[in-house]
Amino acid sequence: MHLRIIALALTAVLTSCAGVQVHRVTDRNQPGIRYWRPAPYLALVETRTENAVACxxxxxxxxxxxxxxxxxxxxxxxxxKATPTLTDGWNLVSLNAEADSKTSENLTALATLLKTGAEIKARGVTKPPTQPVPTCRGVFRVDYDAAGNFKGFSRISL
Structure with a gap:
């Protein structure tokens, strides 16, 4: 009986340690500060002057x-102390976290957080692809294949 009480107390202590975790949302009622990973798009806008039409x-x-x-x-x-920075209310651009706890769970959580941040940065597009598009009006999603290589554009209907 004493062993069960000690095991229960040890479990309570270990599960109540300080930390920051990032998880993919799988349930509508899942707690936490929500954000979405960014997806690259291109908007094509036709501009006209007296002498020319440009895209x-x-x-x-x-x-x-x-x-x-x-x-x-x-x-x-x-x-x-955790400070997430969201731009436009949905895009996580940084997360500074300091945990005052000496458990391995916190180290694992921070490593996961750093990995997630690196994946977000790797997914970002800094320059638009230079593939020609057939029209100069509309919004196009940038598509990638299963390996993460650029595949092309898909027109988005508005």
């Missing part, structure tokens, strides 16, 4: 609604 390409980053994540902050037995 302006404007890169856009919009939320990928299939890539929703939640940040949960648990003070537990320690303390946590």
């Amino acid at each position: 302006e390409v404007r890169p856009l980053m919009l939320p990928d609604k299939t890539e929703e994540y939640a940040i949960t902050i648990n003070a537990g037995l320690g303390s946590v």
